[in-house]
Amino acid sequence: MFKNYLTEFLDFFLPRFCPGCKSKLTSSENTVCNSCLSKIKLADPEFIKSEYQRKYESKRIISGFVSHYIFEKDKELQHIIHALKYDKKFHIGIFLGECLGKHFKFQFQSWNINLIIPIPLHHLKKAERGFNQSYYIAKGISSQTSIAIKSNVMKRMRFTQSQTTMTLKEREENVEGAFKVRKTDNVKGKNILLVDDVMTTGATINECGKVLLDAGANCIYAATVALADF
Numbered sequence: 612m613f614k615n616y617l618t619e620f621l622d623f624f625l626p627r628f629c630p631g632c633k634s635k636l637t638s639s640e641n642t643v644c645n646s647c648l649s650k651i652k653l654a655d656p657e658f659i660k661s662e663y664q665r666k667y668e669s670k671r672i673i674s675g676f677v678s679h680y681i682f683e684k685d686k687e688l689q690h691i692i693h694a695l696k697y698d699k700k701f702h703i704g705i706f707l708g709e710c711l712g713k714h715f716k717f718q719f720q721s722w723n724i725n726l727i728i729p730i731p732l733h734h735l736k737k738a739e740r741g742f743n744q745s746y747y748i749a750k751g752i753s754s755q756t757s758i759a760i761k762s763n764v765m766k767r768m769r770f771t772q773s774q775t776t777m778t779l780k781e782r783e784e785n786v787e788g789a790f791k792v793r794k795t796d797n798v799k800g801k802n803i804l805l806v807d808d809v810m811t812t813g814a815t816i817n818e819c820g821k822v823l824l825d826a827g828a829n830c831i832y833a834a835t836v837a838l839a840d841f
């Protein structure tokens with residue numbers, strides 16, 4: 612009750628805005644407004660399964676994959692993820708991670724995940740952006756599932772080019788050898804959930820997973836907030 616009064620009080624002086632549509636949030640809305648939340652397309656299990664088969668199955672690296680939403684160009688979710696990445700609104704990452712964690716809680720339990728690892732950014736990109744958005748998504752998942760995060764287990768060695776205009780082959784070459792496990796003791800025998808904001812070709816997740824398996828991890832799973840067409 613007190614929290615509601617406090618939120619109302621703060622909203623009056625310091626209104627909060629929805630990153631999806633820029634409208635003022637009501638005191639009962641948290642981070643994203645209800646109207647935007649109702650418009651963001653959920654990734655249904657059949658589609659997730661077909662994307663898993665298309666992008667991961669034959670490589671035999673990723674044992675299971677889930678994504679919460681479908682990424683649509685110029686729609687609410689794109690604005691929300693843009694605000695997270697480029698306006699340094701890290702609380703959006705926590706919110707999206709919490710939604711994902713709630714949605715797939717039982718799936719993660721059945722996978723027996725020991726550790727969540729956010730896909731690392733190169734330190735120069737992290738310095739430029741101020742933070743790794745995937746870390747905050749992982750934090751949200753962790754708060755709902757109580758699975759531990761280890762964000763410094765992996766290192767991104769190379770400053771990879773933006774992949775938006777690349778073909779699958781180019782993307783695979785672009786990330787090849789880009790990651791390194793710092794201490795293999797941290798991953799040996801573990802079931803690991805890799806976390807990222809948007810999955811496109813799966814090249815980055817496959818490469819990260821390969822490096823973790825080489826370091827002795829048991830099984831690698833992946834979860835992203837959104838699935839983009841490729």
Ligand SMILES: [Zn+2]
Pocket residue numbers: 629630631632633634643644645646647648
């Ligand atoms: Zn909105």
